[in-house]
Amino acid sequence: MSDLEIQADLGRQARAREPRRRRIGVAEALAAAFALFLVVAAVAPSILAPGDPLAIDPLSAFQPPNLAHWFGTDESGRDIFTRVSHGTGGSLVIGILATAIGLGLGIVLGTMAGMLGRVVDFTVNRFLEVLFAFPGLLLALLVILVFGPGTQTATVAVGLATAPGYARIIRGQLISVRSSAFVEAATVLGRGRRQILVRHILPNTLAPLFVLGTLGIGQAVVWASALSYLGLGAAPPAAEWGAMLSAGRTYITSAWWMAFFPGLFIVLTAVTATSLGRALERRLRHA
Amino acid sequence: MPGLLAARLAGAVFVLWAVATITFFAIRLIPGDPAEAILGGPGSQTSPEALAAVRARYGLDQPVVVQYLAQLGRLATGDLGRSYALRQDVAPLLVGQLGGTLLLAALALVVAWLFALVLATWSTRGGRFAWYLGSGLEIVAAALPHFWLATALIVLFSVWLGWLPPISTPGPAGLVLPVLTLAVPLAGFLGQIMRESLLTALESPFVLSARARGEGDRGVRWIHALRHASLPAISLSGWAFGSLISGAVVVETIFARPGLGRTMLNAVTVRDVPVVIGVVMIVAVGYILMTVLTDLAQWIADPRLRRR
């Protein structure tokens, strides 16, 4: 199982269990608001922070949060709020791309396993088992060492490391949809294979992927930041959250804000993605 | 049963073989010369004779296929080879490192379970507020990157409060922060699972039946609900093991603990092929054992599985 599968699983369980809630809960509203902030920051960071995230000002280095610098400044006097805002795009793109890669691979593998008969299913399953026996971080590490560190490699590495989880969910979903009563009902009505695939199997398998993707983005951001922390992700002085956090850790005893705020954004992004994913799941289910 | 066992064993052997193979060739792809790693790492101004001597000694001058087969042959006999960089046999080296990591992982798993249990139990009995707080805490905990959490814990407990050492020390005090770092995010995941299943169990008719017999709240939780709630969490423990090993890489580095994670990170960066393969094999064996153990635990905890 992967974090994703758990997340997905939870979504599935969460149905009736939660207290009866209003149409849009407080948590969802907050998550949506933060998501909006993230989107704005990603698309047009200058609206939120007009400054240059790379502009150095050695004389105002290490300033704690204040009115001029909401999140303080770093060792080179760069404004952390500006950097965090401008870093949103990059970090989200890493998260989204990595998720897309993982999901894409997962779809290919999962569909192969779920649709192409027993031999393929068996082979893919063994392959996934092997991937699961590798700790995710090691898998990512090997990819990065083979192809050299950097944003792209880190993205690919995270994508690869998360793919087995997706593949398993998709395979399971496919198999359960394929053997479901409504597909049988369609057969009895005389539907052809292709029609059934297009009308029933694919839509019912793909709908949960939106949820999976949303949940996955949060985890991917955390993963990518872990790689940056190990010095294997984005190159300095890029305003990527993981890299900023990693740089800030050095100064943790004298300038906590340098590590705190990028970390906060990583956590908030992951939390937001999770909450939204859950909400989406509920909506899809009850719609 | 013997058939099942054989299948399981064959599966395990296959996984180990595949893991070793992938690792072997992946490391080949990493730029850098293992012979240099043997001679004190990159940048050492070694003479060509020295390089040649080392290549011959470790068989690095052989064709890759031969090396691969030789490696497999050694692995098949349980020989993990000799570390290039650490000048030591890999097996005893890793056995030495294994203890620390296992202790860390085991404690983290236990603590995570405890946290998750407490949080799940509390948040399902305290009404709406507790529900939201509980689920919020769990989602946040699950989203915490290890390195950030570790830093926060060090600043809080070592620098500000001065209660706990920021690095591993001989006593149990040195274990507290690393274990917490690993346990909190895991507890977030387990807690979410447990709370969901606890609620399902608490709302189930058999709990209502028990209440109708006069069972109190505590009895219902301890005798019925928690057991059901722990089932899905048990099945997760195989996954948890993998995530703990990944987490150990970061945690062992930050808290300066000896262990597999740190060994692996170092070995990979200096292309110490035998050690990397050794670690990967050990982790894979651990993973396989863990899945067997979880199956067993499930089998014990869930009599429904025993019937067939």
Next chain:
Amino acid sequence: MGCHALGRAHLHHVGLVDGLLPRAVHRAHRGHRDEPGARPRTTIEARMSQGTGPAARRAAVTPPLVSMLRVRDLAVGFGGQPGTDPVVAGVSFDIAPGECLALVGESGSGKSVTARSLIGLAGDDAWLQAAELEINGSDVLGLSDAQWRRRRGRDVGLVLQDALVSLDPLRPIGREIADSLRLHTTLDRAARRTRVQEVLERVGLPDGRTRVRQRSGELSGGQRQRALIASAIALDPPLLLIDEPTTALDVTVQAQILDLLESLKRHGTAILLISHDLAVVGRIADRIAVMSAGRIVERGPAARLLASPKHEQTRRMIAAIPIDKPRGTRLSSPEGRADAPASAPASASASAPAPAELVLEASGLVKTFRRPDGSEQRAVDGVSLRLLRGTTLGLVGESGSGKTTTARLLLALSRPDAGEVRVLGRPFSAVTERQRRRLRPELGAIYQDALSSFDPRLSVDAVLRDAVRGARHAARQAGNAARDRARVLELLDQVSLPATLLSRRPLSLSGGQRQRVGIARALASEPQILVCDEPVSSLDVTVQAQVLDLLDELQRERGLSLLLISHDLGVIRHASDQVAVMLDGTIVETGDTAQVFTAPRHPYTQSLLAAVPRLG
């Protein structure tokens, strides 16, 4: 065809007159009803192995009671302000020791909520108001949770509706049954064990030594139901609330449970029996209260109420019982007219083609499944069936006997290991799916679980439009959206559903509505054969009646051939011309319905028929 109808009509009379039903037991509780206070105390004492057991204590101190349970003006609701939007309101009744009061009513009328309220377990967000609420003479209104806890299981026992899941699957039943002993007595382990075995024996689960170690998953439905009852009566509470104890069970098991309740009653236990099945109730209840929309709308002695129901709801329920209603009799009566023959059966057969045309034929079907442990199970073992045009073939058999598997083989949803299915004289199972597709429109299916047979994403409209369009393509007709829409509306009308449902998803429909959408879908291609797998087993009697009536009507109007699968003998008898009885994968008996029901040859069929409860 005509002879079928005649045969049935005759049979109906035989059934009514001969009354395979009221036996000695029935008379026994009449006696109790006359003297509600009479409680044979001596029996209780004899029964208890421990002289100091709670029942014995109670028997010694409690003066003779008029009422074991006294409820006045009970109102219960969920969420919101107490008193607003009650789910149960104005409910009052008494039950005397040794008496059984049955609470009947359609699904959702508030029966279970009433029962749960009587034991203080209405729910976390529930409110409860009552003028009086007394159990065993003491007021239980406003008891604290701890006080309630001391009474539950000792003064009052509750057997929940969902018997199959009301025992903890992770605990041995012995522990579950011993729970109330552990909680309310000071008996030691050994004494508890003895008592548990006694109780198990009483509920008809002897061989207690091995039983106690089994978990609910290892027991059949009826055994579970009995174990659950055992756990409720372990301490012999003077008041027992039993919610739908027989709904999920086969008739044979159902009969055992009713016997058990009767013996409890005889021993002086006051019973509140909840059911929507009047036939069951009629066998055991002394008095009946009918609930509708949270209120008691009619009450009275069982015999009187069943014989001359006054309230419309009661009448509807009695009318909906299929047992002993001749074929062609309407079961559902929205206008309140029960037993009104819709039209003469003969007129239907007139439009039907030659009676002997074989539309569906299965010969020597075998289907084997591999169990997880590797052993093989023959779910269907040499089944041969013949369905004639315009008739209904009923397939009965207990759960797991292979009915669904047979249906799936007939529909070519799974491939038989041996044997063949032919549809309209052409090979069906032995050809490829591509070749089969041309025959598919002739063979419709209705599923036991209607909900999961619908793609959850699609609206009713989409479901039906897909079916209509598919049928059109199969018939190689050109068409357009408007024509399709008209056909969809026509189908809806056929199954008496309003067009307003079109935009809904199946998930948001009621069970009966769903089942009817399923029928509409099956009818879209104007099939000649319908395979119906338990089309009504998950439905309320009233809804069940609607569905059965609809099928009957369709057969009459369109000459449909039906294969009707059910484990409910009443349903089968009411709706089929011929019957096949299935046991362990084989057909043990076939024949005309009349013949099989009057003169069953196979012992299994005999035992099945003997167990059917009847309205008195």
Next chain:
Amino acid sequence: GTDAGGTPVKGGTLSYASGDAEPTCLDPHVGGNYPQALVSTQYLESLVSRDSNGQIIPWLAKSWTESPDGLAWEFTLKDGVTFTDGTPLDAAAVQANVAHLRDPKTGSSTGYLALAKVASTEAVSANVVRFVLSQPDGALLESLTQPWLAIESPTGLARGVDENCAAPVGTGPFQVESWEKQDSVVLVRNAGYTSPPADADHTGPAYLAKIIWRFIPDSASRFAALQAGDVDVIDNAQPDTIVQAEKGDTITHLDAPRPGASNRIELNSSRPPFNDPLVREAFIRSANVDDAVSSLFQGTATRSYSALSSVEATAVQRPDLFGYDARAADKLLDSAGWTARDSAGYRVKDGARLTVQFPVSTNQSIPAEQSLFEQLQATAKKTGFDVVLTPMDLSSWYTALGENGYDAVSAPYTKVGPDVLRILFDSAGIVPAPSGYFANHAQVNDPAVDALLAEAATVTDAGKRAALYTDVQNKVLEGFYLLPLYDQQNHYLLSSRVSGARAMPTVSTPTFYDAWLPAE
């Protein structure tokens, strides 16, 4: 060193936390890097040492003579010194060490290079050993002070490389008791110690009973551990923690810049754009090093204008060449033909952007230094340089260098004495070793420089040698081959409990021979 207040106390365990990588071998003959030097200083000793004035002083050798032609050196060893395994220190032992260093199987790099001119060794008597050189070597004594050429027990060496790596046997004040990989090396006092260097504070065995030498790669954890009292000494201290420590009185700061080269950025003169001296000068002028150093190092490092560490007496400082002057940089680029700018503001010539590939070794640069590069990148951008910083792990970094895939690079080089200039700037250093390693990263290929270096290497007269090295330095500095930053930073933070610790004036490794802790 730290001041010893009061009388030294015997006993106690000192805990040292190193931020450097854990050595793969505790014998500095094998390979030969700084982490090995750090720890081996505690248990191995060299023939000679250097005092804080740069004078060579006796250590294991009590005296030495050079033959007039400079081709033979005779070292007379101290009497009565034994290795901790009981083997006596004699001429044969020294010979065995030289042989060990020169044996390819040992895989020595630093020591091997330092002995390049030694042709053979001879045992003149039991305690006099003669080094026979192929050429005069002015740097021989300085080389011999280094821990990488320390003298180990021949019995120990005979055990084979692997065993010797795990626990080398020396004559030092401590000896290796155990080494738990990834965690710590435990060193215990050598009770029979008799051979302190001439500048030590006391004689006889060390005061401390035990040193636990730990490896804590994470700088934040390391400092936190020092603050929490879990360790007594840390190295590789970050500037901000030094400032923080200096504000309080529970931690003392030991600043010991490393000898040899200064920390500098070398500009690859072998390929465009830095094959044009004007562009090199423009880059140097465009980089605002002063502001960066003062903000990032917060006063813990001083700006260097020299190719050599300020520890070296022969270092030539040229502040005139390395001032920040953006306008001058602009002009220089204009005259070099980089007149146009692209949309991003970078200079272009013939359609090519003025790009500077700058691989950064994450293992060798402390974070403050990486931030410094980022700041230089930002200021150079104003002039139109596109500096591409690429962090790499050590292997990849060496690979990039070996493939000549860089324009600027910062590589530390530690060696005692100005002879380091020969390693860094002799054209022979351009040709990579078989392993791909080379030291002349600026790829200075100037016959005049080569000639000066060759002469200086053979001269032993101090004055003449200094003059020659001054010439070399001026030539290199004026050629704008490098941008000096500051001395190689080497900061130790010590708990104030620790007294008597100091850094060796050789390669600035700490020594705890004179150190002691207050009684518990």
